Amino acid sequence: MIQKNIHLPIFFFAFLSLITGIFSGWQRIGWNIDLSNVVSQHGTLMASVFFGTLLMLEKCLAMPSRYYLLIPFVNGISILFLYFGNVHLALSLTTLASAAMCGVAFEMKRVAKQKLYWLFIVGFFCLFAGNIFLLLTGLFQASAVLWMSFILFIIVGERLELTRFLAVSAAQKNLLWIALSLVLIGVGPYHFYGNYIFGIGIICVSLWLLKFDIAFKNLKQKGQPHYSALTIIIGYFWLIVSAFYIITADTYNHFDYDALLHSFFLGFAFSMIFAHVPIIFPSLFKLKIKIYHPFYYVIITMMNLTVAARIIGDQIQSDEIRKWAGLTNGLVILLFFLSTIIIVFNGLRKSVN
Numbered sequence: 077m078i079q080k081n082i083h084l085p086i087f088f089f090a091f092l093s094l095i096t097g098i099f100s101g102w103q104r105i106g107w108n109i110d111l112s113n114v115v116s117q118h119g120t121l122m123a124s125v126f127f128g129t130l131l132m133l134e135k136c137l138a139m140p141s142r143y144y145l146l147i148p149f150v151n152g153i154s155i156l157f158l159y160f161g162n163v164h165l166a167l168s169l170t171t172l173a174s175a176a177m178c179g180v181a182f183e184m185k186r187v188a189k190q191k192l193y194w195l196f197i198v199g200f201f202c203l204f205a206g207n208i209f210l211l212l213t214g215l216f217q218a219s220a221v222l223w224m225s226f227i228l229f230i231i232v233g234e235r236l237e238l239t240r241f242l243a244v245s246a247a248q249k250n251l252l253w254i255a256l257s258l259v260l261i262g263v264g265p266y267h268f269y270g271n272y273i274f275g276i277g278i279i280c281v282s283l284w285l286l287k288f289d290i291a292f293k294n295l296k297q298k299g300q301p302h303y304s305a306l307t308i309i310i311g312y313f314w315l316i317v318s319a320f321y322i323i324t325a326d327t328y329n330h331f332d333y334d335a336l337l338h339s340f341f342l343g344f345a346f347s348m349i350f351a352h353v354p355i356i357f358p359s360l361f362k363l364k365i366k367i368y369h370p371f372y373y374v375i376i377t378m379m380n381l382t383v384a385a386r387i388i389g390d391q392i393q394s395d396e397i398r399k400w401a402g403l404t405n406g407l408v409i410l411l412f413f414l415s416t417i418i419i420v421f422n423g424l425r426k427s428v429n
Contacts, residue, residue: 082145083133083360089152090129091413096155097121098406105402106395113161119216122341123223124170124207125155130349131230132177134356135196139180147176167211174204192240195233198260202226217327220337221266221274225259227345228315232256232281235308238290248288255280267327275322282315300354300368307351307376314343317387334398335390342383342405350376350412357416365423371415379408 096111100118103109114121132148151173157166177200185193206222209215236252255277262274286292286309294305318340325332354367382404389397 082142082149083137086129086133086145086148086152087360089149089155090126090133093121093125093129093152093155094409094413096159097126098409102403102406106399107403114158117158117163117166119220119223119337120167120170120210121155121158123220123227124174124203124210125151125158127223127227127345128170128174128203131227132173134360135177135180135184137360139183144180147173147180150176164211167207171204171207171211174200174207178204192233192236195229195236195256198256199226199229199233202229202263217333218267221263224318224340225263227341227348228259228278228281229256231345231348232285235285235289235291239288242288242290242293244288252281252284252288255284271322275319278319278322279316282312282319285315286312300366303368303372303376304351304354307347310376310380311344311347311351314339314347314383318344331390331393331398335387338383338386338405342386343380346379346409347376350379353412353416357420361420363420363423365420365426367416367419367423369415369419372412375408375412375415379405379412382408 096114097118099109100111100115100121103111103115104118129148129152132151133145136144136147150169154166154169154173157163157169178197181193181197181200185197202222203226206219206226209222210219232252236249258273258277258280260277262270262272262277264270266274289308289312291305291308294301295309296302297305318336321332321336321339325336327333327336350372354372357363357367358365382401386398386401386405389395389401
């Protein structure tokens with residue numbers, strides 16, 4: 077029998093992968109940290125294990141049986157095998173879990189009978205493809221493109237769920253589907269000029285979201301809705317920046333490649349995390365408190381400044397700027413989650429009193 081609070085160890089493994097991913101990233105940019113077993117798996121830790129586990133958990137919690145939670149649990153425990161140096165087994169677990177999530181996404185589509193659920197199917201298939209490609213070849217660059225597609229499709233699907241309540245015509249939605257098709261078409265031949273199609277598709281997706289996302293309406297509100305809306309919109313601008321590097325970057329130049337990856341994962345993906353944590357965490361942990369504090373604005377300001385500094389460091393090819401900016405990127409992420417924990421405990425204490 078699946079324990080009632082199995083989502084708690086799942087989140088623990090996700091957070092452990094985040095911390096390990098941050099520290100391994102610091103080692104990769106020159107800080108004196110010894111994580112020899114996992115340093116080569118920085119991308120796996122952040123994209124496949126951390127983001128993968130969180131998004132799997134979110135979807136599986138909405139399923140009728142708690143047995144679905146075994147999927148993000150299997151994905152999450154891969155971090156333990158990475159620690160012990162068994163990379164092959166760890167990648168096998170993430171591949172297995174992502175394959176299972178493709179089935180879950182098909183089941184969601186069957187029940188909901190809505191077109192937008194194809195985005196979740198495609199997203200988790202991209203995660204599966206990236207994982208199995210890495211397992212079989214060890215080539216991170218190809219997997220990274222698939223992991224980016226995974227995060228993009230899942231996030232767009234979730235934003236499109238909210239946009240259902242807005243007056244967006246079928247023709248306008250078709251523009252988004254065309255843009256997403258360009259992204260998908262560009263994945264396969266990405267390293268053979270497909271990056272141009274991939275990047276143009278991402279720009280078109282970004283512009284569509286900037287035009288039609290409900291976030292702009294929420295900017296008129298105060299407190300947490302305004303904070304989340306602003307953070308989402310900032311994330312869309314980082315998505316455009318990443319598309320610029322997708323189109324123009326020399327992926328054999330480590331500065332260009334660093335700017336490409338981190339404008340997407342730090343600029344875009346973490347903006348989405350920061351924006352949605354106050355919305356998702358209360359339901360995830362069955363909390364009857366509000367997760368928000370104005371200090372979040374300080375955190376997103378620091379995050380965007382440090383990501384911008386990192387991109388500038390890449391642009392002028394300064395290892396020193398990139399090193400310090402990378403350090404502060406990680407510290408700000410940790411500060412966000414530490415602040416969230418403090419907000420939760422303060423909220424629980426006040427609710428008891």
